Each structure stands twice: as structure tokens, then as C-alpha cells.
Amino acid sequence: MLQEPTELSQPFPHATGVLLIEYNPGDALLAREMLKDIESRPIACTHMQNLHAALDCLKTEKFDVILLDSELPDSRGHEGISRIKAENPEVAIIMLTGNSNLDFVTDSVRFGVEDYLVKGEFDRLRLEQAIEQGVERKRLEMRTHRYPIYDSLTRLAMRNLLTDRWHGTAARAKRSGTGVALAFIDLDNFKTINDTLGHAAGDAVLQTIATRLSDSVRESDSVVRYGGDEFLILLNDLESEKPAQRVVDKIRKCVPEPINLNGRAIICDCSIGIGYSPKPWETSLETLIEVADGRMYRDKKGRKGKIS
DSSP, X not given: OOOOOEESSOOOTTOEEEEEEOOOHHXXXXXXXXXXXXXXXXXXXXXXSSHHHHHHHHTTOOOSEEEXXXXXXXXETTHHHXXXXXXXXXXXXXXXXXXXXXXXXXXXXXXXXXXXXXXXXXXXXXXXXXXXXXXXXXXXXXXXXXXXXXXXXXXXXOHHHHHHHHHHHHHHHHHHTOEEEEEEEEETTHHHHHHHHOHHHHHHHHHHHHHHHHHTSOTTSEEEEEETTEEEEEEEEESSSHHHHHHHHHHHHHTTSOEEETTEEEOOXXXXXXXXXSOGGGSOHHHHHHHHHHHHHHHHTTOOOOOO
């Protein structure tokens, strides 16, 4: 029998449609209360207690985001993900789970969820962020055949994705009153590696550096391959420029670590510049990139990449 949906709010023009599929009444109430408190966008929420009722709802209704309980009475683990995607491939799925096991989380991403939230460990701000980024990721995924957003070599985000993320980052910063920093990173004398050892070696170096940069930041930050041997890192929710400087210090230590390539140790250093804005909602992304780029070039003076 089709379950009558519980409406959190009446639909608004341009409202984000959220389908909450949550069996536990307490968890459902908490999620709905958090959704009520989201001020950045109107939310139209429909609540279902099981997958069967939700799938019936999806036959007639379209949603932007689904908050999916991983332990439903008629679906457990990842079973419901593929069934939902078959009904509505354009919807963003955010898993609500009590299981923080890394393997489970990794499998969730592999099955196609945009994000996951561990029950009892997220607040309204984290839920809002997951919804914003989930909608963005799904929208951009549907455009990838025209506008590639991830670099095929490093698997990092590209410029198109950074531009889209900036708007959400600036909006969240305005609500929380926090700042944003952008680091511009350029590998020193990378051309020498390509010319001396070949492009295959250069590609291997780029992949390793990309991994080191990603490991130096939080999951909420963005690492971007800006072009060639240039990278950008967008650091959000900063109270001052000091946390950004600590990230830069980590990068300065990890990037020059030797890379073993066919028995040969390659050392590739980098130059870094930081642009910081305490009010990113009043600053353009282009301005921040320009500031960081200028400081990076000043840092580059006197620096030399090494190859041995």
C-alpha cells in the first residue's frame, strides 16, 4: 500500500525537493528539524519509512536529493541505491548510516551515492553542505559529456568544478562568518622532468603530487588541477589565515619527498602563494586566484626544482 507522504513544507518556486527515506522515527524527526532550519534555500521535504513506498513515490514525483537510510526494513546496505537510480538517475543520493566503517563508506561511493552522513555525528550545517554539494555533483555529472570536470590523469577536479564550488563556498562562509583561502601551487622546473625522463615519467610525478596534495587537506576542501603542473587548493571555513599557512607548511614538506620511478629517485619541489579573504562573499574567485598567483611567483624566485 502506498504510504501517505509527510510534507515538511509546501513546495516553493525553485525549492530543493528532498525525499527522506528513514525508518527510525527519532532519526526522521531530527533530520526534518534540521531541514527546517536551512536558510540558504527553500526545502520541500517528503518523508517515507520504507523503500517500497519511496519507489512508488518516485514513479510520479521528481526530487533533487534523496536522504537514504542504510537500514530500512525492506532494504539494507546498498541494495536500495541501484533501485532508486533505475527509477530516477538524475537524483543525488546521500546515505544516512550508523556504519562509519571505511569499507562500507567506500562501497557506498562506488555504488553511486554523492555523500554519506553518519547518524549522531552530523549537524544542520553538515547536512546543508551535503545537500548543496550533492545537488552540484549530480548536476555536473549530467553535464560531463559536454564539460569535463575531473582531470583524467590525476582524478582531481578541474576549473569548471572549482567555479561551481566557489559559489556554494562563499554562500556558506557568509552564513558562518568565516574566511576562505586559496593556495596556488606550481611545480618547480617540471619541464626538466618531462624533457629528461619523458612524458610518462612526468605523468607519474603529477599523479603522485596530486595524491600528496589531497592527503594534506580536509575532505571539505577542494584540490584542483589548474593546468599543466599548476594546482589550486580551496580551503574553507577558516577563522584566520593561520590554518591555511599550516596546510602550506605540510605541502612544503610532503611534495619534495623522493618519488621512486623505475629505481630512480625524483625530487620535485614547488612554489606556493596564498590568497586569503575574510569575506569571500565580497571577493571574486578570479581576484583570489590573481593574488595567490602573484605571491606564488614571488615565492618562486630563488627556488629550483631538483631531479637526480
